[in-house]
Amino acid sequence: MSGLRKDFLWGGATAANQCEGGYLDGGKGLGTVDVIPWGEHRRAVMQGKLHYNALPEDAYFPSHEAIDMYHNYKEDIALFAEMGFKCYRFSFAWSRIFPTGLENEPNEEGLAFYEAFIDELLKYNIEPVVTICHFDVPLTLEQEYGSWRSRKLIDAYVKYCEVIFKRFNGKVKYWMTFNEINMLMHLPFMGAGIMFKEGENELQVKYQAAHNELVASALATKLAHEINPENKVGCMLAAGQFYPYSCKPEDVLEAMEKDRNNYFFIDVQSRGAYPAYAKKFLERNNIQLEVGADDERILRENTVDYIAFSYYTSRLASKDPNVGERTAGNVIATLKNPHLQASEWGWQIDPLGLRVTMNALYDRYQKPLFIVENGLGAVDVLGENETVEDDYRIAYLEAHIKEMIKAVELDGVDLLGYTTWGCIDLVSASTGEMKKRYGFIYVDKDNAGNGNLKRYKKKSFDWYKNVIANNGL
């Protein structure tokens, strides 16, 4: 026995906008991600600094076709089933269900699509794990209200949640309210549909959007529990422990503060109140939030059931701005750790950091954890034998799974499951590329959109199948 639960949720994870395609099919409306282009302007749009209306006419939008899972989901789910997936994490595109977000009634075609999708998973006994909002908001809600900066979004989101909780009652048990909720602080348009107006106080806007999302998340949790007490609702954090660059006390304090920037969201969602350090931060920065009369109670009474998180790398912090070299990480840039290797995109590889991160989260919240993203983005080459020899991916995953099991066996962390990111190749969130691949399944498509979308099993496909069959042993 590996020490993991018997019903451990092994599987993979994706997001609608990165794999579905069919961006206007079945009555779908435009989502905020559908106007984020590939290429040089991508980052500025994701940051909310360059307006999506100001893009060149030939801009290419990778989410419009992605890997066309919208039309190929049966084939893809059959492959997941062949690997023995116990669960599959995916997201609903909000704008498939409420094309503008303003309608009173949902779009039946969108709901029917997800119903067929979920039924297909259940046919193979794969537990659906649904992210309600993974980096996309109906674009109309951005145009009408400025997205999450407005409390109107709370109502629109709760209306959407009520529809999906009722429709999929008894079929979906595991929900997550927002993917990587802390991403809002770093890429506000991608994370929360926030486009800044010139001269406005960006910190104020971001914290107001955060507050609105936190209240919406609590209301969704309440609703999910009322509709079916069996429902399990989780928060979802882009995690990765900050290490101090040196043993200087200043660096230790800096690392602690950086961690808190991330914990802030989860502290509210899991403990039910703004932590003292966050209140002081708002005060010091003269941020005044528009808060509803019942918000405090709503947050207090509706905390999440489990803590989901993504883990790609640990992070490194120093108080001294002139020290060390910087490198990329899952959106949050970090100092280079000389003890670690890195991926081709500069993301550092730290399996032990996963164990450290799991312990930090479990110590802090004492709630079950769920690792819902982990993996290696790499350039894969499809060989003549129609497979990819991705031993580097196997090595990465194996090392992380070993540390994950240690956290459970040796440290006693309560862990629900593990889903690798991008179990089938998909569009990269940070770069918009296809070239940055994570999957066990190769998809024939390149950065510019060329390719026949055919699927091929990589070497890691059989490896993961074996890991699942042996429950990690």
Ligand code: BGP
């Ligand atoms: C997380 C997102 C995912 C995903 C992943 C990998 O931030 O939740 O949507 O894409 O990171 O990142 P990337 O695609 O940039 O390599």
